[in-house]
Amino acid sequence: MAKSISCKDAGKNCSWSASTDSVEELMSLVTEHVLTEHKEIELNSENIANIKSLIKEE
Numbered sequence: 001m002a003k004s005i006s007c008k009d010a011g012k013n014c015s016w017s018a019s020t021d022s023v024e025e026l027m028s029l030v031t032e033h034v035l036t037e038h039k040e041i042e043l044n045s046e047n048i049a050n051i052k053s054l055i056k057e058e
């Protein structure tokens, strides 16, 4: 099953989304995206846990 995530699900006004085969891969894409587009989001353990809770399996 593919793992997917989209910024819209996080309540962001952003059309970015990603889909990969593993959570690890997906989180590295999310990290890259947050660092370039959402610099206001601090990638602390709490926010990373929140982001992980938004991952969907398809």
Ligand SMILES: [Zn+2]
Binding pocket: 007, 012, 014, 015, 016, 033, 037, 038
């Ligand atoms: Zn975004």
